[in-house]
Amino acid sequence: MNKYRQLYQQHKNDLFQKFLTLLKFPSVSADPAYYGQLNACADWLCNYMKDLGATVEQIKNYGLPVVLANFSVDPKLPTVLIYGHYDVQPANDRDLWFQDPFEPLIRDGKIYGRGVADDKGPIMMGLFAISILKNLGQLPLNIKIILEGEEESSGEAIFKLVEREPEKLKCDLVLCTDTGGLRSGRATIVYSTRGLVYKQIDLIGPSHDLHSGTYGGPVQPPTNALALILAGLFDAEGRINIPGVYDKVRAIDPDERKAFADLNFDYERYKNHIGTDTLITEPGLTPLEQNWCRPNLCVNGIIGGYTGQGPKTVLPSTASAKISMRLVPDQDPQEISGLIDQRIRQLCPPGIRLEIKDFGQAEPFLGLRSGPAVEAATEAITCVYECGPDLIREGGTIPILSHFARYTHPNVLCLGFTGAECNTHGPNENLSLDAFDKGVETMCLFLELLAGRIERS
Amino acid sequence: MNKYRQLYQQHKNDLFQKFLTLLKFPSVSADPAYYGQLNACADWLCNYMKDLGATVEQIKNYGLPVVLANFSVDPKLPTVLIYGHYDVQPANDRDLWFQDPFEPLIRDGKIYGRGVADDKGPIMMGLFAISILKNLGQLPLNIKIILEGEEESSGEAIFKLVEREPEKLKCDLVLCTDTGGLRSGRATIVYSTRGLVYKQIDLIGPSHDLHSGTYGGPVQPPTNALALILAGLFDAEGRINIPGVYDKVRAIDPDERKAFADLNFDYERYKNHIGTDTLITEPGLTPLEQNWCRPNLCVNGIIGGYTGQGPKTVLPSTASAKISMRLVPDQDPQEISGLIDQRIRQLCPPGIRLEIKDFGQAEPFLGLRSGPAVEAATEAITCVYECGPDLIREGGTIPILSHFARYTHPNVLCLGFTGAECNTHGPNENLSLDAFDKGVETMCLFLELLAGRIERS
Known part of the structure; x- marks a missing residue:
């Protein structure tokens, strides 16, 4: 038993009370009715980190408070900036939960509650690690903590802060804790996420709904047109058919392909979880490669005309779709957005x-796959888990990562201790106590190892 | 002033009270809550026709009552069977009406009320004509009246009656009064209507909604698939791309094309009414020809995924569409339905x-464009309106017509006295008093002329 585990076991009950308190704040950023709770949650985090010895501040200029804590040890030591978010997804589906989503419940080795995996658990792993390290003497390096309150509502506050006040966030490595894992019982290093372009297409045909018999033929139904436009975005093989869209997509590195294959990912289990017997790939790609390394276009929503029970012979006046494209390095969201618009306009009959309508954009992110920080993380994970991390890409999008890489520090590392079974964003969000404990220990060890590996810039 | 107009003017006030009474029945067949009112309406019609000298019966074996009245004069004279329906569309949009839709209102030369144009007004034109003709002596031929109560709810009662009890409906001409007109101030003879095949397509992808980032690529979204399938039903020129679908479509008769051109139809007014600046046609066709003589495929409804405000990165589990195809002579609904299914299955990724899901079918109808009955109608209309009828096709569907033609009598004639401005099926349904009066007079004259023109079979 290492020194960190020992000390953590001694103080676990006390520490855990703090975690439960944090989970009880209904810090739902999507709903302005909860803004008071978000402010209270930020205050509580500030006080807790002050108790741990940090100097703290709240930046409220750009939106909901961004909490910034500074655990300064020695200006000669390197500094790590740990990112997380204290806001959570809504939990309006209360009937589907075992309990009130903001009254955490411990059962069968798991802790249930909204935000426990995304992202309050990972935040607490970092703070507990700091507490333990300080208990053992002093922190091995300078630590900054940045916690935002708008991650689940696509807020802009932290983006503006990162751009406009880079000196506050000065560091030698950014560590993101808002990452999931590929499979349970493992820790994960995510070194790439996809970007995003999201749009709504509204089609307006006749000025009012018409009878499809009396007018069908001379009048173009917007529902027909919508199908033509959306289908026109794909070629016969199912690839995206928007000229120029693949121009900057990188070929997959042979080293990476080998590393993906070495994961021995269980596709049968994956298909069972999805509830499908067919996975779609371009020729020569595995499903993980397809998800991680290729752009993808999804019709997220579609509506038009009569959608109730039975038939109605209406030729509708309008139809709409929401579409999003996931981008990979080095696709430029702005450029891709323009190509999509151009293609849609060309296809419109x-x-x-x-x-x-544009719903904003996010850049793809390509971070560290090797180097001192990855080595430190791998060593810490291997020591705690008795097996190495899953070193992976991710199909989803974490918009802040490329922003950190551009404005704060080029080295951004993502460590994930949660898994697919955590029901992140869903009902009965949970985190296994074992995963939490391992996360705390890994963080202790990682910070210690990191201190000896990275340079002060 | 002809003899019919004179007598009608004398008795108009009394007769009109009957019309108002009929309009007050909320005979909404789509809603079982109104079945009592439908029965009461059928009873009232029976009593009224009994008072006019008919023997009447109600056939209730097949659904809501079908009212059958027999005005027998002389077995040696020919018999005309007049068809109409006493049920009406729902009027749940009460806020949009000037008054209670079942409290008829006379204002500015129009009578407002649900069913006034579709089809209680046309029914009453026939019954008033009978009353006037009897007042002047006797009916010039035998008249049967058949009034159904399920026309607005796609009921099957009359179809079964027509198939199973043809002897009850024996006649020498079927006259349908449930026809609209092309433009106001004219009477219309519709000699062809389109048929219909209506289906719902349900696509099921993953067993539950997924995150479009985490799963997008290897998993086929049913929304994407729906667009591919629907778009695949059309070719690059917008024609229907279902092999075999045009095989039996008749070329348009040069005589008909000339007759359509001679209508001098006002397309600018038509486009203004629709609220579009673009009408779609196959090469060489006019918009009316496109609507009347060519099959058409319309996506009547489409739904899938997230359709609320803003973005949501969901890869949905299901998507659905409702599609209908209007058929022209000699397309066979059953055959076309099979071709559509086959094509959809082929396109499904x-x-x-x-x-x-099938929502039933209706055959296209091609009836009389010339012959003694059309001549009699044309002469009567020309006399009353001081101009001839619009002799036209119609893009919509009247399923009972081809059933009458097959089981009752091959000669089916459709006379229309209402127009596009009547707001049929919409709020403030109305009929001009002038159109009503002209309809009554035309019916009197038509029945007189018809008696001398058609043969007893």
């Missing part, structure tokens, strides 16, 4: 007025 | 389970 006569008799239809087209409006395109 | 891997990873998607497909279900197709």
Whole structure:
């Protein structure tokens, strides 16, 4: 038993009370009704980190408070900036939960509650690690903690802060804790996430709904037009058919392909979880490669005309779709957004007025796959888990990562201690106590190892 | 002033009270809550026709009552069977009406109320004509009246009656009064209507909604698949791309094309009414020809995924569409339905389970464009309106017509006295008093002329 585990076991009950308190804040950023709770949660975090010895501040200029804590040890030592978010997804599906989502419940080795995996658990792993390290003497390096309150509502506050006040966030490595894992019982290093372009397409045909018999033929139904436009975004092989969209997509590195294959990922289990017997890939790609390394276009929503029970012979006046494209390095969201618009306009048939709404963009991220920080993390994980990390990409999007890499420090590392079974964003969000404990220990060990490996810039 | 107009003007006030009474029945067949009112309406019609000298019966074996009245004069004279329906569309949009839709209102030369144009007004034109003709002596031929109560709810009662009890409906001409007109101030003879095949397509992808980032690529979204399938039903020129679908479509008769051109139809007014600046046609066709003489495929409804405000990165589990095809002579609904299913199955991509629901079919109808009955109608209309009828096709569907033509009598004539401005099926349904009066007079004259023109079979 290492020194960290020992000390953690001694103080676990006390520490855990703090975790439960944090989980009880209904810090739902999507709903302004909870803004008071978000502010209270930020205050509580500040006080807790002050108790741990940090100097703290709240930045409220850009939106909901961004909490910034500074555990300064020695200016000669390197500094790590740990990122997390204290806001959570809504939990309006209360009937589907075992308990009140903001009254955490421990059962069968798991802790249930909204935010326990995303991202309050990972935040607490970092703070507990700091507490333990300080208990053992002093921190091995300078630590900054940045916790935002708008991650689940696509807020802009932290983006503005990162751009406009880089000196506050000065560091030698950014560590992101808001990462999931590929499979349970493992820790994960995610070194790439996909970017995002999201749009709504509104089609307007006749000024009012018409009878499909009396008018069908001379009048273009926007529902028909919508199908034509959306289908026109794909070629016969199911690839994206938008000229230029693949131009900057990197070929997959042979080293990476080998590393993915070495994961021995269980596709049968994956298919069972999804509830499908068919996975779609371009020729020569595995499903993980398809998800991680290739852009993807998804029709997220579609609506038009009569959608109730039975038939209604209506030729509708309008139809709409929401579409999003996931981007990979080195696709540029702005450029891709323009290509999509151009293609949609080209596909729009006569008799239809087209409006395109943009829901924002996020850049793809490609971070560290090797180097001192990855080595330190791998060593810490291997020591605690008795097996190495899953070193992976991720199909989803974490918009802040590329922003940190551009404005704060080029070296951004993502450590994940949660897994697919955590029901992140869903009902009965949970985290196994074992995963939490391992996360705390790994963080202790990682910070110690990191201190000896990275350079002060 | 002809003899019919004179007598009608004398008795108009009394007769009109009957019309108002009929309009007050909320005979909404779509809603079982109104079945009592439908029965009461049928009873009232029976009593009224009994008062006019008919023997009447109600056939209730097949659904809501079908009212059958027999005005027998002389077995040696020919018999005309007049068809109409006493049920009406729902009027749940009460806020949009000037008044209670079942409290008829006369204002500015129009009578407002649900069913006034579709089809209680046309029914009353026939019954008033009978009353006037009897007042002047006797009916010039035998008249049967058949009034159903399920036309607005796609009921089957009259179809079964027509198939199973043809002897009750024996006649020498079927006259349908449930026809609209092309433009106001004219009477219309519709000699062809389109048929219909209507289906719902349900696509099932993953067993539950997924995150479009974490799963996008290897998993086929049913929304994407729906667009591919629907778009695959059309070719690059917008024609229907279902092999075999045009095989039996008749070329348009040059005589008909000339007759359509001679209508001098006002397309600018038509486009203004629709609210579009673009009408779609196959090469060489006019918009009316496109609507009347060519099959058409319309996506009547489409739904899948997230359709609320803003973005949501969901890869949905299901997506659905409702599609209908209007058929022209000599397309066979059953055959076309099979071709559509086959094409949809062929277009369905891997990873998607497909279900197709059928909402029934209707045959196209091609009736009389010339001959003694059309001549009699044309002469009567020309006399009353001081211009001839619009002799037209119609893009919509009247399923009972081809059933009458097959089981009752091959000669089916459709006379229309209502127009596009009547707001049929919409709020403030109305009929101009002038159109009503002209309809009554035309019916009197038509029945007189018809008696001398058609043969007893």
